[in-house]
Amino acid sequence: MTRLGMVIDTFRCIGCHTCAMACKLENNLPNNNWWNRVLTVGGEDMDTPGGIYPNLSKKYFTLGCQHCTNPACTRVCPVGATYKREEDGVVFQDYDKCIGCRMCMAACPYTGVRNFNWEEPQYYVGIQTGSGGAPTHKKHTVEKCTLCAHRLARGEEPACCQDSICPGRARYFGDFDDPSSKVSQLLARYGGEQLLSDMQTEPNIYYIDSRGAGKDLSIANAYKEALNKTAGSEAVVASH
Amino acid sequence: MLEDTPALESRALTRRGFLKTSALVAGALAAYGGTTLLSGCDQNSIVQMTSNDDTYANCICRVNCFGACRIKCTIREGKIVNFAPAPLLDPNYNRICLRGLTHFQRIYDPDRILYPLKRIEGTKRGTNEFEQITWDEAIELFSSKINEAAEKYGPQSLGIWGASGSLSTINGGGGTPSFMFRFCNFQGATNIQNSVDMAQSHGQSRVVGGNMSSGLGDLINSKYIVTWGYNATESTIHSWHLIADGIDAGAKLVVIDPTYTTLASKADKWFQVKPGTDVALALSLMNVIYSNNLHDVDFLTNYTCAPFLVKPDGTYLRMSDLGMPAQTIPAASPLSAPTVIDPIAVWDTATDAAVNSEDGLAKTPAIEGTFTVAGQKCKTAFSHLIDEFSKYDPEFASEIVGLTPMQIKELALICADGPVAHLSGYGNQAYSTGVTVGAALATLPAITGNYGYEGAQQGTHWKFFPGFNYMPTMFESLADAANMDMTKFHSAKTIPNMCLPDVLEKGTFGFLDSTTGTYKETDWSLKILWQYVGNPMSNTGGTNILKEKVFSKFDFVVTSDNTFTDTCLWSDLILPIPHYFEQAEVHASGEHGFIMYSEKALEPMGESKSDADILRALTPKVKEWKFDATANSGKGGYVWTGEYMAKFFTQTDDEYTQDILTSEYCANLNISVDSLKKNGCMYDGTNPGIPMKGADGRPTFLTETGKVMFYTEHPAPRVNWGQKFDIDFERLPRYKGSFEASSDDVDLRKKFKFVIMSERPRFRVHSSWWSAPWLRELEPEPIVKINPEDAKSLGINNHDYVKVSNDRGHAIAKAIYHAGIRQGTVVYPKGWQEHQHKDGHGWSDLVNPEPDLVGVNGNFMDVLANIELWKG
């Protein structure tokens, strides 16, 4: 079995919205439509902390479709336009089938994860962005994160989890049913929280807090070693 | 008393209540001039493309966020459609951000300026009445203006003002040897220096010789990471993961900031200082360290000016005072000064005599004490410093800096427990006292020997590439430079932008008279302003003053840009420039230590021309002037040589680029235009590495003596025009209240109750991306973050519109309750254009354009104002 999902490190997440923007770019989202949102856990407004000086705190959660193992939405779609894929666990959305009844939006406990195109999709700039293959958006249908299913088909990870795209290096993607995957290892090491776990949907997006627990410094160390070997005047040449 | 940041308790993330945020303030986005900012096209008219024949280009994003991200751009059917991080040599620096991902919205901005635009005859500046003209007409107009003014007032009547909108190499700005610099020098125009964010480095250079941070890759070796006025998680988001790596490796993060930033929320400790008081804090820390005997005597003795003897007149006691004549080595070239070798003396306690500090014979120099030498009472530099910081015991400093004495002591113990990485942002130097901030923060680590080894560093993270050859901006050819043929040498004078109101009113500026060595008020008429690679109307302080006392005094204002910034709106002629990805360039500014080649992804859109191409088009019509002392009935004047400036601009981009990369430094690293094109990304020799570690493994600094010079014998202003200043004050890191934010003027503080600080939000870089629609969806309108208690006392509810005003102007913004704002201050994200504010007045109105006479630096944080509910 394959059970795709994400691990997001809230220690490293600084709520910068780069992942939200990567999703918007990759999926060529219409105006005012965001599949991946950044939530501030703190004060009332974005980027504000909670508490009173000196006891302040702030944390960020990024939120998209949770690709639940027991989704509330797939049960209720009368035409099966949203369904959980057998082969990888992605909760998919078929715009052609969607009749726009919005039952899935009422059934999903994760407020705001599902977006309805309330009008003909509008675009500020008239070009189709992304690496290619993102489905065309349709008026009066529901849409949401699909783990970039069109990229998965090419063996690529979702846009928001692309190598080095998160400035904090806070996002990991993989197969929870594979114990050797990065996401499984992270869960084993840090535990992990799920959102709204009492809703019994068994989401596959886990939030960890890796603060201070040590990190894989092998990349940083490897580079340091390489440089020590070539220290001095030799140029280190990059490969394209 | 603040101890640890409260642990983020593990909460049961059930149901509602775990997230208390509500949506952003409802925004009415004022699209400029009712343009297509929020409209666009529908699904049916969107260009559908297939991805089979995608091509790629690796381009460098060149804005002033220090990111220098290498971006893999996808080009599909002639359009740029996708962006992703492209690899650098060190994957730690592979990155992109939410702005980089929206470059296509700048490239295909429906309001992008694609053709030369001329302000319509009879209309006023600032009213957006432009008509499209051809390049020929634009060149004709601009060149004739330049020539007319040059004939009457000399070529210096053309003022060229660049900032940092594109940190490119031969185009754009940021201090590189660009085409525009060459033009400015060769034309003899006036270089209007964008005096921004330079105070800290001036102070720092006095002490350690330059900005010598080790880079963020070194943080994994630090025990403490102490940030000073550094909003890394907002202004340089790409740096955060390296700080997080440091924390993962065991470093504790200590944040010194008046505001509870996201970085503060990640910190082990946060110290909420009063704005503009960092120097007092640094001095108090030195006080505590010294009082507890935690100072590093060995380091102070051997690697700093601590033992250097200072005469009563404030200058160093040198061997020439002791009878050993100074040696003068003549200047190596007409462009350099002679070197005087006259070592400083120290007091050797072994022999009880003043001896040469540099001949290695002084075994035990005293770092404290006053000694009589040659009839004068000479005190050691360290004793001078002790005298200074002794005034700042924690109880005294507490009142100034807004921390408890306990907090100060705690921070001092941290600073003494190295290796400590002191990371400075630019927040704390944007006060009138910014120079001493740089000096003080560079001095503090020296007290504990926190320099010259892994994990220990101090500085900011913006670098100049050391390998540039600046000669091509001054000499007609490299051969001429090699020969130092001064007949082929051209240079322009520099006037800081902050001095423009004065210069334009008086018509003079103090330039150095090389014959007398003094500064002389020289007649100087500025008539034409050419603004490029920046947006001063928005980013320079004191907008109203800028309009009344600067822009209105120029007869003709030209701006090179491709979006209708505030500056463009106040221009007479706009010249369209390409987007970064439409011009191939070398890029070498950033913090990551790589020099890269930015490929050309697209052809320049419309009729846009790079700076270099604009000059190639312009210079055939710009006359060459030579000063003739006999002209003007013997008074001297400028005479046309009969030739045009184009003769100096015959090189191609690659030829010129290769010239400025022709240096020993580049040769050692095999850096050339060809190798850069081939390799894409190359090591630039600056990072990683411990810059203050010499070849012998011992700390070394880029100062005259190779040591930390916290005592500055002959302090100079950052820009000198003969102004008077308190020399003795500048000799050491000393504290004084700033113009406004930490002002000692009680009446001023009573009149204006709030310190108005700006932040550089992640939704823009200064004013770049001001109109990108996706970013405006996330950040729809100007806001100001205010402490809820302050707000309530003013009768301001969350999301009310407020008017922030002082004698220089006002700004309207939406108030946002933020419990992490220090009471008595507010923070506003900067970069909005005037028309995006409710009544057309923006933040820059409030900033004081008056320069501090030593720093001559933008005082962005040094603002006092009042806040009230906006009725409007």
Added chain:
Amino acid sequence: MSDSVLSGASRASETANNQKTGILKGNKVVSATLGVAIVLTILGIGLWVFQLWGGMLNTNMRNLSSWGLYIILFMLFVGLSAGGLIISSIPKVTGLGDFGGINKIAIWTSITCTLLAVGFVVVDLGSPWKVWELFAYANFSSPLMWDIIALSLYLIISIIYLWATLRYEKGKLSNTGMRALSAIALVAACAVHTVTAWIFGLQISHEFWYTALLGPWFISSALLSGLALVLIVVFALSKLGYVQIKRENILKMTKLLGVFTAIDLYFFACDLLTSGFVGGESAAVVTMLTQGPLALFFWFEIAVGVAAMFIAFVPKFRRNGAIVFASCVSILAILCKRIQLLIGGFQIPNIDYWSTTTGPHSVEYLGVPGGSLSSLIYAPSLLELGVAFGVVALGVAILIIGLHLLPLKPLKK
């Protein structure tokens, strides 16, 4: 021809003729009403077309409040329809005697309401032309699918029931058959509204909806509102002279109205107490209803309920005018109930920060300030009101036309 044959034949046709209400004949008020209804229907259709073409952004529904007036009215009309049929079938099933032969009127009212309910679902759909998919791709785990099936079957059963009632009156259907059909109708009516309840009651995503009580509660609301509607229609027809109904039947129905109100309020009290007793977050639901943005609707419903019970149980209040008043406000009360349920479910989001932007797709853009509990997350736009009026007008038209053309008059005994 002999006299007796003629008179017999004319008697038969007279009977038949007498059964048609012929309501439009010579009645200006009714004709005018029909005329207005037709105009409003056409207007409504036009607005609906605009909604589809111009985009549902012209409604006030947004991602946070993704259902609105249409689904509120859908619930109301399913209830009205179920109620009507239950009222007419219970007497037959239980053999307790009917309410004076108003069965057929009740059934026709019920059929009209069913059609309106379907109509409201259709106008709420984003792509109504894809309705065929419901049959091609049916997902049988979906309560919405169940409801579509239930409604379809229910409509068919209602029509059969009406036809059967006519046959029965003519003596062409046996008592047993009638009783059996009545039982089926009764079950269908209960089922259809229970299934409608399950659209909400089975969703764990909204605390306010997720209760086992919702099924029975919808039935009680259906009985209450359906009966009230029947009372109004009967009074109206009685005023127009097309039916005569005995006072005792009116009183029977009125008392029943009171009983149903009591049951409904009882269910409400149980639910409120269950939410409120735990304190903590669940209590937010109670606050929202009693003091928050939905307080108006809540207290109106309670007040109406109490008033209705007084009118129902206190003999001196049981004047005709009062009864009509009680019926009208009872329907409004159930409407308030639907409003509370639907909007209330969305009013308390599970995750507060529901929107990335404050652009046109957000509730903020509609003037809902931050803080969901402080103001109503949804109120219908003019477009929605217009379309809704159009659908209701269609119902009025169908009702009148049916009353005119069909043999719905109570049989004269």
